[in-house]
Each structure stands twice: as C-alpha cells, then as structure tokens.
Amino acid sequence: MILEQTGGANQGGVQSEEVEIAAEQKGLVIGKGGRTIVRLEVGSGAKIEVRDAEQEGAGKQGAGGARVVVRGLPWAREKARELLGELLETSGEESFDLRSKYHGTLKGKHGALVQAVQEATDSLVQFDAAGGSEGAGAVRIRAPARIRRETWALIQQLQTQVPPVLALLRGSGIEAGDLLSRPRFVGAVPQEQVWAFAAKEAIVRAQRALAAPAAAQ
Numbered sequence: 001m002i003l004e005q006t007g008g009a010n011q012g013g014v015q016s017e018e019v020e021i022a023a024e025q026k027g028l029v030i031g032k033g034g035r036t037i038v039r040l041e042v043g044s045g046a047k048i049e050v051r052d053a054e055q056e057g058a059g060k061q062g063a064g065g066a067r068v069v070v071r072g073l074p075w076a077r078e079k080a081r082e083l084l085g086e087l088l089e090t091s092g093e094e095s096f097d098l099r100s101k102y103h104g105t106l107k108g109k110h111g112a113l114v115q116a117v118q119e120a121t122d123s124l125v126q127f128d129a130a131g132g133s134e135g136a137g138a139v140r141i142r143a144p145a146r147i148r149r150e151t152w153a154l155i156q157q158l159q160t161q162v163p164p165v166l167a168l169l170r171g172s173g174i175e176a177g178d179l180l181s182r183p184r185f186v187g188a189v190p191q192e193q194v195w196a197f198a199a200k201e202a203i204v205r206a207q208r209a210l211a212a213p214a215a216a217q
Contacts, residue, residue, distance in 0.1 A: 013073050013074060014071065014072060014073060015071070015072075015074070016069055016070065016071040017069070017071075017077055017081075018067045018068070018069050018070075019068040019069075019070060019081065019084060020065065020066075020067055021066050021067065021068055021088065022065070022066070023052075023065055023066050025066065025088060026050050026052075026066045028087065028088070028091050028142065029048075029088075030050055032118050032119060032122060033119075035122060036087070036122070037050065040080060040083050040084060040087070041080075043079065043083050044070075044072070044076050044077075044080035044082075044083055045072060045073070045075075045076035045079065046070050046073075046076035046079070047071040047072060048068060048069070048070055048071075048080060048084075049068070049069040050067070050068055050069075051066065051067050051068075051069060052065075052066055068084060070084075087144075091142065091143060091144050092142070092144075092145070092148075093140055093141065094140070094141055094142075095128070095131055095138045095139070095140050095141075096138060096139050096141065096152050096155075097132040097133055097134070097136070097137070097138055098127070098132065098137050098138055098139040098155070099136050099137045100127075100129040100136060101137070102137070102159060103127040103129060103137060103139075105159075105163075106127070106155060106158060106159070106162070107127065108195045108198070108199055110195070112195040112196050112199045113158070113195065113198070113199040113202070114127075115199075116199035116200060116203055117151065117154060117155065117158070117199075117203065120203055120207075121143065121147055121150060121151040121154060122143065122147065123141055123142060123143035123147050123148065123151045124141070124142040124143065125139060125140070125151065125155070126140045126142075127139050128140060139152075139155060153210055154206055154207065154210065157205075157206035157207075157210055158206050160209075161203075161206045161209070162198065162202045165201050165202045165205070166194075169194050169197070169198060
C-alpha cells in the first residue's frame, strides 16, 4: 500500500513512496546484516529505507507499525514494489519439532552455529524450548517457503555433522545432544575459534550430504 509520494519532475523524476508493512516484517525486509534490503536495492535501482512509524511523529500506521521508503525513478520504484511484494507474500514462519536437548548444540557457543546457518540460508532461525507438537522443543524458521524447507533440511543434517566435527577438534568421542559448550581443542585452531571453525566445517559437510542424493539422480 503506497502511503504518499514526494518530489517531482524538478528532480528529474526522482520521487519517494512509502509502503506500509507490519512491524514484525521489518527484520524480513532488512535481512541478516542488511543483505535483503541491499538485494532489493540492487535488483530495483531504487534507494530503500525501513522506518518505524513513530520516527515521523504521529505514525501513519499506528503504534508498532513500520514503513518502507522507496526513492528513485518511476521504473525503479515500480520494480522495488514488485520485489518487495514478492518478498512479503512468499515469506512466513514455520515451526518444526526439535527436542530442546539439541538446541545448545545447534546454537553453538555464543550462537556461532545458528548465526552461520542464518548467513548460509538467509533465514531467521529461533529455538523454542517449550514449543513443538509435544512441548518438547521446536525450531522456528522465518523465510520464503523454499528457503524454510532448505534450512530445516540443513539443520537436520547438522545434528549428524556437528558431533564428529567437534569430536575431531576435542580428540574424543561424543554423542549428539551431549556436547560440551567449550570443547577442548587438539590441533592448530585456537580454542576461542573452535566453534566458528566447527560451524563452517559442519555446514559444508551438511550441504555436501544434502547435495549427494540430488547428484545421484
């Protein structure tokens, strides 16, 4: 929904439009580290900014609302609206059962693993210890439908791939769901970098395992 337009022909056709969105969609439009909004700008040629409704005073959408300010030439604004509409229409949140005893492993120390997963998939991943169909735990994934499925598949693979990677770094056998938050290290990687290293290596192994069945077809 376009709220207003400013600017005009005296600026070479450059104008601003404000698109109303729900407050909870701000993070979706901005993306992890601002990557989604950059992609929208590159894809459209428009300058895009997300603002809280309250930033402009009265707040045209009401408390908690947000607006996407799109600035550019007519063709750029049109393309930006198209891309933004596709993003908001196809994106949503889905919950998958995942027992809470695995949450610490899949988060990683200081969130190293879940951050790496979000960066690899361009999704938002959150763990809910009391969620799931049996109240035993769940993981919530916010992203377009295809990416949600891919992210969940990756998380399932990581349950298998993380333990051996950490076992290699620690020099001892461990079971999934029974990992130390500060694994000892044997080798060339400093202990403070163990989880970051393990996260990258486990994701590479998980992605390779997921790609293997498709390559075999």
